[in-house]
Amino acid sequence: MAISSKRLYNWFISLVAASCMVLYGYDASVFNSIQGSKNWVEWFNNPNAATIGGINTAYTVGAIVGGFFFSGPIADYFGRKVGMATGCVLVIIATFMQTFAPYHGLACFMVGRVLIGLGQGIALTSGPIYIGELAPSEIRGQIMTFWQMFYSVGSFICFWIAYACTKHESTLGHWDWKMIIIFQLLVPVIILVLLPTIPGSPRWYIKRHNDIEKARAALRRVRDTEEEVEAEILQIREAIEYENEAISGTYSAIWKDKSIRKRMYLALVLNAGQQLTGQGSLNSYSTAIYKKIFEKASTIALINALNATFGIIFTLNAVWIVDRFGRKPLLILGGIGMGICMIISATVETQTPTLPNGAKSEPVGIAIVALLFIFILFYKPSWGATVWIWTSEVFSMNVRAQAVGMASQTQNVANTIFQQFFPIFLNNKGFYAFYFFAAINFVLAIFVFFLVPETKKVTLEEIDALFGGANHVIQGEGVLAHHKEVEAMQHQGSVSEKPGAVTVEDVEHKR
Template structure:
């Protein structure tokens, strides 16, 4: 049966979203790669057995690089050069940094640290442009479903990394130093694919109009992703109206972040929930699950397998958001996810701390299985809620004039929180063990309460009309009125020109 235009454009929407969402594979892989190589005795020997504080520093320099990339470069690059170019630049940084890490000289942790910082900068840039691209091209009624790909691809990155690492741990004697270098170098795969496919996708219509007022290119881009000409023209009118209002009534620059009360409000809310995403406990599990599981299991291969299975289930659990986020809404998922994660963290802490420890420092097999099951249950709650939904909400709540910078700042708050917390988490875990998980339980309950009282629902609201939810004006409607008035004034001016007089 022939494919109808409706179906072909819907498929194309998913295709371009998958390419943009692949930027999150970079994040998911890199968040897992250092976690993985920590389990390699050859990696430790290559870098002269780094201390726990140096391990924390290696994570910190990545976070600092991501903060710099997201806060200072991601927004301006995305606004000045376009969302596609922003993704491409981020990928090129990742490629260079991957070679620096994989081929760092013997006992030269400095080169490895520099690579971690550079890869953070690249990801900070790519992770600013990617979700904006998806949000600006996805139809409003399926925007949540498509944005779910963003967090799903994070899990895909972890999945690839942990399974590559598991395969390497099974052949350490044959691979030698490549038992960790292979895990690092495999990170080249996805950025190369993204750079290859970027020329096949359109720019965003909002950027075309914002940057050069290029209506023709904006219309051509919309025709590739919308079903009817009526939809194309209606959306073009909304975009032009919103941009006109933001330019005339607020500011076309980033100064609107502090000039406009409603934008200040949503930026503050976005900063809180993005920082909260990392304080749920998932950030620590991503970076230190190998160290955490070493307190329960003694086999490196067994730990690698658990990490790989965790990443596999992470993909499946994130996909739940596809059917849940536009049905139940963003707010519902964040509240249920916060409560569920809090209860699981209480159980994790209780099971580990209230059971006997074997002479070798590990736990009994039954306790180990129970802990693994509970931590898998944690990601069951986390992935579709605070994993996927935080990104969805953040990418859709800001008006066009500040969207790139605001999304960059909000998303990199995740790394600010990580930088602060992950620096001392290894020491926290070393001294207090699984009692640290009670801290995460309390944080998750507080986050659920915060969402209940302060976060508005955004499902099925168009990007140009979302300002009303935060006490602002309808940018699209106000701007359309301005454009209409401008046309009327222009017509009146022409009518009053005397015959035979040119309009100079």
């Protein structure tokens, strides 16, 4: 069946928003890559393991502040597009600060890390919300898969640049690490250029300004028929009317509404769990991990680059399975698969002899790399892509921006706590640390099996019913009809301040 031009345009605008994830993927790989540069180590006065952990923490502190305190208000008051643009501008400023930090000027570099975290905390909230609010429910999972895939695209770009720089280290000098950082400008500049070409969120237009015409115009650009546009407009209005009247139009509903509170708890666990699967540590410290196996920096850089390349391919698996089989089976299978990979890789590394140079034999090294690649095969379409999909689609409009920002930044809360001591953990225990990750993965699979409901192909306005809440569309029908009736009576002069006039309560009583 032929795909309509509007459906293709829907994919285009979603991919523009998904490009915000390239920022995250690139940055997560930047610091990992430059740790392998002797020039970077010398430029910043040979930082120890605790300092390395502190530099990672600087980023996550910025991301947590951005995600918890700024992302929701910016996305809700100024719009999803403004949120993405704000994040991109901060990333650009921070890139220059890190690239041109003065000699031994670690403080400037760390401030840049904080600022880039702040920018990404804002952009990574607005991006998935925008995709979820514009994408049709039947393909929402497929489109959101590209959100996670673009993380791998960011890593892909960064690690291949890093690999090229390691091959020309003597020629580049200190630019062997500065070149890796400066290329971080590429994607935010592209996003800023493309943002004016995409529509705003129809749900934001109605929620923030009650501007039905702008919402209608935005939907007409991405829906095939006028009937689809009008049906969606009505659903949005009904849901928002109910949320404002029966629950709360403010962020307080996150804690007041039992159903939303339940979703928040689940989302916090899933997002924290995503980083404790072991993937967060592999992203940040794969160079340090592979140094325990391989001797050459160029070999490690090549493995990182290949890892990012296969990450793109593995994430694409979710495109055809996430809406077919659902979110829940993917999360369970992914958790079990990752746990098994961690057990086997830890056993292979710890139970084989180490060579006099501190590395492992070539067959052992290849086996461990293969196992960690298989780990990525399980991770990318499940706890990589699906956690983002689930988080972006389960919250109602009244709290969506703030809730997604808080839930997604729980990833960085978990990282802040764990990555601060992981370098020391790795130095002291080596690959025995991987048994810890295995246990967490099995626990997460059990958690999903018993507590997480399936959300595939459920419209955003009707998803509340899955969590024991009211169906906001059905409930909103009565509220919206009531408001229209009152407005009609006011227009006809039937409702006034005169004694004996028909009141809102009278209308409600008649209904």
